[in-house]
Amino acid sequence: MPPAAPAPGYPFSAVVGMDDLKLALLINAVSPGVGGVLVRGEKGTAKSTIVRALAALLPPVPAVPGCRFSCAPAAPDPGCPDGPHDTGAGGHERPARLVELPVGASEDRLTGSLDIERALTEGVTAFEPGLLAAAHRGVLYVDEVNLLHDHLVDLLLDAAAMGESHVEREGVSVRHAARFLLVGTMNPEEGELRPQLLDRFGLTVEVAATRDPAERAEVVRRRLRFEDDPAAFAAGWTDAEAGLAARIAAARDRLPRVELTDAALRQITAVCASFEVDGLRADLVTARAAIALAAWHDRRSVTADDVRTAARLALPHRRRRDPFDAPGLDAEKLDRILDEYADQDPPEGAPEDPADPDGRGGTNGTDGTGEADGTDGSDGADGADRPDGPDDDGPGDGPGGGPGGGGAPHPEAPGEPTGTDGSAPSAPDEERGGGESAESEPAPADAAYKPRLFTVPGIGAGAPGRRSKARSPYGRVSGARPGARGLHLTATLRAAAPHQSARGRDGTGLVVRPGDLRETVRDGREGNLVLFVVDASGSMAARARMRAVKGAVLSLLLDAYQRRDKVGLITFRGAAAELALPPTSSVEAGARRLERLPTGGRTPLSAGLLRAADVLRVERLRDPARRPLLVVVTDGRATHGPDPSAAAAHLHGVASVVVDCESGPVRLGLAAALGARLAAEVVRLEELAADSLAGLVRTARPAA
Known part of the structure; x- marks a missing residue:
């Protein structure tokens, strides 16, 4: 009985609206050299549907028969692993491929690896192609590309830059062509994309669901009809699809002229x-x-x-x-x-x-008109909405890595009235029990800078990232151990070799038993949950100091983005603590919440610590492998609620850092005392920026 024909996909022409996205995809279909499309948008906006529909419109690909790397008959790759090819026999045409790269794919699935079956049974070194080879002269589609592991991103960058893939692993040395149309979709709420990969996408499109009720009704109507009878629905769009495919082919022919x-x-x-x-x-x-x-x-x-x-x-x-x-x-x-x-x-x-x-x-x-580029737009795309404007050179641009080239933030600006401890004038009223001070307007943040690196001690096994040490399937190979996950071929063969005579090997293949299997041990890096607990009370309300505090937290957020962490933000002021940002991979959301952070009121330090303990407890149940790093930003004052010592006990065993924001000629050392209770590393605000010893790793001390 012949296999059933696959159900037809949703037609490209049947997608309602999305004009920019359709145009960007069609531009790449006409000229693949444009470099692909990145589709950014909220969930449920048909991003994946329209990308998958593109493959059906692409012209067929002429290929050498039997070549696993899709060499063109007119100009086969001289270095093709399946070559040399006999081009006199002509070629055949096959449909253009849409190859999907899963977010959780392994490195050998992407690039290819040694054919283990042939190596063990025939004793030969043979290469098994991966997804890059399958995508050559086609479309490589990555859904949720912003969640792709860093080791896969690096491989994609190399292939996209060179147009070929180099494989050097397990005794295999192979080079093959890998030119493909890279299409990625992402939801910005789940985190941003690495700048290096972002630049590799030729075009980008922002998509959002239409707010027009009539258009939304048509989307639902078509989708329901498609789900009821996919074949009949697709048949109704055959002429429109054929017309688009013919127009793409004609535009390709016109392109050189x-x-x-x-x-x-x-x-x-x-x-x-x-x-x-x-x-x-x-x-x-x-x-x-x-x-x-x-x-x-x-x-x-x-x-x-x-x-x-x-x-x-x-x-x-x-x-x-x-x-x-x-x-x-x-x-x-x-x-x-x-x-x-x-x-x-x-x-x-x-x-x-x-x-x-x-x-x-x-x-x-x-x-050329005297106006800065960032001042004539309203979308803030080039940083015009950042309060420091021309002084904001980005992270690490100053001579010392800090804002203004000084290498560290300045908590107080000349002319700012402060008390003897550096607090705002309203702080004494707060301490006299006069109730909450008036809420001040949110202070802007100082320029971001490169902060010190804080890590969680020990070796974890969390999601791949760039912060703390971890046992990872994607890191550097450091050894082998008994097991069958992630086979270490050399160690397996070495374990089986001494027993071949006893097992009666006849010379044709290696006799391997389950006890010989060895799995690879890799040392890598993991991403952590970085939970910020920020004091927004009246004692922190000196405007210059709050600017420096926000600049410090913004710098740490940027560092967390680069190291692929999840972040959360708790603020405390008045009588309670608030979870301003539940743990998320969208560091951009944390920056927005920080920008709008108001200050004023009493200092419920205990409430902030207890809220942090509660958030970490819930996150430990949701993602037990992701280890937390607690960052408390405070001057150590506690003018409301119980003694913070009892609350600190709830954070026993959590790696912590206390950023001491106390300033002025007289220092009470309250933040340092809090750090001692948390068994945390204490860093003064002005020492947070990375200095000439930026390459050294500062490790947060584990709680006793």
Whole structure:
């Protein structure tokens, strides 16, 4: 009985709305050299559905028969592991592939590895291709790409940059072509993407569910019809799908004949220079996308509209200066630049400077009009909404890694009235029992800087990350032990070798018993749960000090983002503590909550510690393998509630760090006393930035 035909997928043409996403995918279908698409959006917006539907529209791929690496018959890869190929026999056509990379895939599944079955039974070294080989000349799709493990991200970066995959493992040395259209989807609420991988996506699109009731009704209507009878629904869209596929094929044929005029090229470079994107990849991607758009619309040359659309899709994600900047592009500024450079020829013999078109010598960061690039947009895409503006050079840009080049924050600014202990003038009223002081306006944060690295002691086994030591399936091989998970081939063969005579080996293959199996032991790094407990009471309300505190927490949040941690934020003020941010991988959400953090009132330090203990207890049940790191940011005062000593006992065994925010000529040492109760490392606020010893790892002491 022949196998049943697979159920048809949801047609690309049947997706309601999503015009930008459809256009970005079609641009890449016409010109795969654009570099793929990153689809950002909330859950339930048909991101995966529309990406999977794209493969059915792609032209068939001519391939050498029997080649596992999809070599083209007209130009086979001379280094193909299945070669050399006899191109005289011609080739065959197969459908374009959509290869899905699961978030939890192993390294050998992605790149390929030694064929263990043939190695053990035939005694030969044979390579078994992985997903990169299967995706060659097709589409590699990564759902939830922001959750992809770092070791897989590194492999993807190498393959995307070189167009080939190098495999050096288990006695196998193989190189094969791996050129693919990379498409990823992600929900920003679950965490951001590493900047290196973000830049590898040619285009990016933000998607959201429509708020139009009529459109939503049509989406539901079509989906229900598809689920009732997929074949009949797909048949109703056959003509539309065939028309799209034919238009893609025709646009591919026209692509080499599309002219990129000098005027259009100047517009592209002027836009990229004025928006201050890093490197030249943005210029190349924008040019390729504009050419593809012209071919798609059956135009002989690139127009300003093509450049505008290409820039709108290619530049937003490249303008981010740190993970807390939202991607975006100012449409008015884009139009102004395109109009300024429309049909404009540079003076003969004069060097062209797109960032300074009028020759007025505008400073770096301006568009030649005297206005900084970040001040004319409302979306904050280039950091314009950050309170420190030009002084914010990002993490680690100052000479000492700290803000302003000083290597550490300054808790007090000249001219700020403070008490003898550095607290705000309202603090004495708080201590006299006068009730909560008036809530002050949220203070902006100082510039972020590179903080010290704090780790959890011991060796864990949590989710892969870059903070604490861990036994990980993705780290450096450090040995082998009995077991069958993650087979260590060399150690297994070494264990079986001495027993071959006794087992009656006849010379054709190795006789392996279950007791010979050895599994790989790897030393890697894990991500932790970093829980911030921040004092927002009146004793911290001196505006300059709160700026420094927010800058410190922002720096630690940025560090947590880079190390793939989950983060949570508890604040305490008045009479209670609040879980401002439940533990999440979205560090960006933590930064937003921190920005709006108000201050004022009494200091319920015990409430903050007890709330932290409760949150950690719940998270331990949800994810027992993820070890916590508690970061308490306070001056140590406790003017409301019971003695913090009893609350600290509930945090026994939790690796902790106390950031001492006390300042002024007279210090009471209350934060240091709290650190002693928590068995925590105590770091003064001005010492938090990494200094010349930034390479050293500072380890939080375990609680006794």
